[in-house]
Amino acid sequence: MTEHFPRPEGSPLMPDWFDAHAVNLSASERRAASLPTRRTVKKEWQAAWLLRAITCIDLTTLAGDDTEDRVQRLCAKARTPVRADLLEALGIEKVTVGAVCVYPTMVAHAVMALEGSGIPVASVATGFPAGLTPLPLRLGEIRYAVEQGAKEIDIVITREHVLKGDWAALYDEIRAMREACGPAHMKAILATGDLKTLTNVYKASMVAMQAGSDFIKTSTGKEDVNATLPVSLTMVRALRDYRDRTGQMVGFKPAGGLRTAKDAMNWLILMKEELGTRFMMPDLFRIGASSMLGDIERQLEHHVTGRYSAANRHALA
Template identity: 70%
Template sequence: MPLDTSMFEGIRVNRPATERRADGFGSRRSVKKAYQAAWLVNAIRLIDLTTLAGDDTRGKVHRLCAKARNPLASHIREGLDLGNMPLTVGAVCVYPTMVPHAVEALDGSGIPVASVATGFPAGLMPLHLRLAEIEWTVAQGAHEIDIVITREHVLTGNWQALYDEIMAMREACGDAHLKVILATGELGTLSKVYAASMVAMQAGADFIKTSTGKEGVNATLPVSLTMVRALRDYGALTGHKIGFKPAGGIKSAKEALQWQVLMKEELGRPWLEPDLFRFGASSMLGDIERQLEHHVTGRYAASHRHAMS
């Protein structure tokens, strides 16, 4: 849609009130016992299982993809009585040069390959080079592209420049889904986070995402609540549903529950499905598997008992 600054200009986000509301997702609202196990199984379906390291190799990516195909040990599946229910992660996320390895390893699984692009994580490259990286990555077989924005556009309030940049990236993605990383830890205020979320959605984002995972501050519940409220407002004004992806620093099963409670309470049941909600995570799956084994056996297993992604 065309840029419409009236949808966010003049809106100020009250940080103390946002933080009080966010605190409730981790304390007053929780699920226990069999319900907790069910929510943790659902969290597995929402994970973008990720490796974004300088020492990534074909072997490392293939190992990650094997875990993506079979995220739970067979005895845990049996103990949960999952039967033949298909259970995989939501996607595997890698660097552009690792995309062919991921596509090879996930062939026939139905698991999409996501890739970061546009000069990740800083994004400080000429626009034409960032667009070329998107096009090259899509040509390698990536189904989803996680792009980074120019933070300067947000910090200076140059909304037209931000809109034009994201729209160009949307066009470069073609049929691939576009996830717009806002790098919220570097945007200064929650009001700027809200405005940047609105601009990204107007410019064609399929998902808005909190962080690269490389900032000093990554996904937090107050920031996520701000972005989710932007999603809700945008949907009310346009009728379109946009997805959300918190990423960076999310490591525990407890956090998986907190973010799902946020989505359920703020946006409703449809946002507990992988087409509208994802976690960007690598180590969280291991803790979820550990908690589910405790639910099945009554004992916590040593970490070395679970296959590492």
């Protein structure tokens, strides 16, 4: 049975927890490169890990041409991410994704489409993806999404605060966003591809957790560089350091550029190696993805039948 932990409340801003911290880029890259080779997961164990990955996916559509119909199709896939015949062959009764993530104006459509499923709706907010609209407007967007029924809010930070080392401004901004979220859980998107250094990534991660984030998230998916293993390793180690100092459990969400079953396995291995199996559960680990689900289903079909099917047999929506 999964042990449930209290929601993290954050802490006062404590720059001395991270001011002197420096991340060794080459060491991080070596460690990240070794992760996929450290653990071999094959056959039924691989199928089990891939099924676990599905439960951690935030199935996402964040396109300028999103429509109610597209969101409804995405939600139908979220309810039944793997074909019934494959689940039966695997001895699994049911599996669903971790959440469906959409723009604020699409939240109500997703809530209606997912009614009774137990799948939460997540919404990006705060001027996603750049986050450069005035703070009152960003806070209002959070409140709107929550009023529409979003249970999770993916906020974006002001990258300038990180690049200038203005940790008080970053803390105050994220703290205000956490308050605007109310009961909805907040994932703080750091947009790590814009932060220039792994040291900045570590420091921004610590400030986001001190400000009360429920999750820290790598990317919007719109930056030139999104989730990478070295960045994720840096953030995961910040999570571990914060947990060791406070006892609070904060989740992690890589997003952007994760498209294959192999990607899912690599990030699950990262969580297993660095934080343990408890951080492979959807209340502490999510993957922001869309096309990844189709490839996972394709790999599961290969496990069951011994044959690879065409990718178009596993359309997302």
